[in-house]
Amino acid sequence: MSMSIPSGKSVTIVGGGVIGLSIGWVLSKQGCAVTIWERGAAGREASWAAAGMLSALAEVHFDEQDLLRLGLVSARMYPEWVGELEAASGMSIGYRTDGTLIVGIDPDDARDLRHRYEIQSHFQLRVEWLRGAEARVREPLLSPRVTAAISCLDDHRVDNRRMVEALKVALQAAGGVLEENCPVEKIEIRNGRAEGVWVQGELREARTIILAAGCWSGSMAGLPDAVRPPVRPVKGQMIALQMLPESTLTNVVQAPDAYMVPKQDGRLFIGATCEEMGFDTQLTAGGMFELLRGAWEAVPGIYDFPMAETWVGLRPGSRDNAPILGKTPVEGLIMATGHFRKGILLTPVTAREIAALVLTGETSEQIAPLQLSRFTKGA
Secondary structure (H helix, E strand, C coil), rough: CCCCCCCCCCEECCCCHHHHHHHHHHHHHCEEHHHHHHHCCCCCCCCHCCCEEEEECCCCCCCHHHHHHHHHHHHHHHHHHHHHHHHHHHHCCCCCCEEEEEEECCCCHHHHHHHHHHHHHHHHCCEEEEEEEHHHCCCCCCCCCEEEEECCCCCCEECHHHHHHHHHHHHHCCCCEEEECCCCEEEEEEEEEEEEEEEECCCEEEEEEEEEHHHHHHHCCCHHHHHHCCEEEEEEEEEEEECCCCECCCCCCECCCEEEEECCCEEEEECCCEECCCCCCCCHHHHHHHHHHHHHHCCCHHHHHEEEEEEEEEEEEEECCCCCCECCCEECEEEEEEEEHHHHCHHHHHHHHHEEEHCCCCCCCHHHHHHHHHHHHCC
């Protein structure tokens, strides 16, 4: 479908994580004049801290059908998206299709797994039930204590850090402007319309403003209370270990208390805690212990892996932990925030749908249930 681009369409994006970068890239390719304002280094917050799992299936819940549908659409978009991004940037982003194993260790885990498997089967998802021995054939490093597993064949992964760098290159190659270390001080709203953003004491005018500032979106100055997104930081501590040549994990493994994501460079990402600690970014002994314990119970061989890196990310969680996408009561102000644990997975579909909204003014059925207005219905 061709889209008519309004003459002189200028778009300002507040936030340069994968969501802001990808929206900017798509709009720049369509001929829009795009400027992204990023408070620090682009993509170095939640986008950098993530593990890169594309888990539309592994983290499904029965009451999140809109989010599941959006995740499945985005997962199906990924192969083409990766091809376009790698061609535009000249960089590989480490897209892998090995799948995910969700494992259980004790009888309670097995019961929980069976319930999750029944939900996934209800949605007609491509999953397979495995006994413990069958799971160890699929992934030999699994503990003998693993009693059961679900194989999610359509849950893939990407190197999110490479993806950040590729998006920066692709955006600028398409004509987009990326302004790093330039925090937006305030969004200017007059008579119910967004007019621009204040940066370094100067008003930068724009016809369309997209708020994609992650966990900082809710504290953006200038927003009326009625359009302030209910987004908060959710702390996640993570560890990277260096796998040994003779002891390498192939699949993403989700254990009851940790997940493990193998990378092409031989590192194993282990994550992640989920802590309501505001903007605190301190690593803690307790957090590290719980992650290592949870990973070791499922894959005992990690005991001998050297430590490579530790870090903290702040996920942007909304009130219902689903993203906030689309129009607001303020004309010209669009939300693309609150992606919580699924920012990497939802990047392609968010970019496509928000770009289409900017270019056509129409909200698709994909994102209609995820607009800001869902928090005020019935209020």
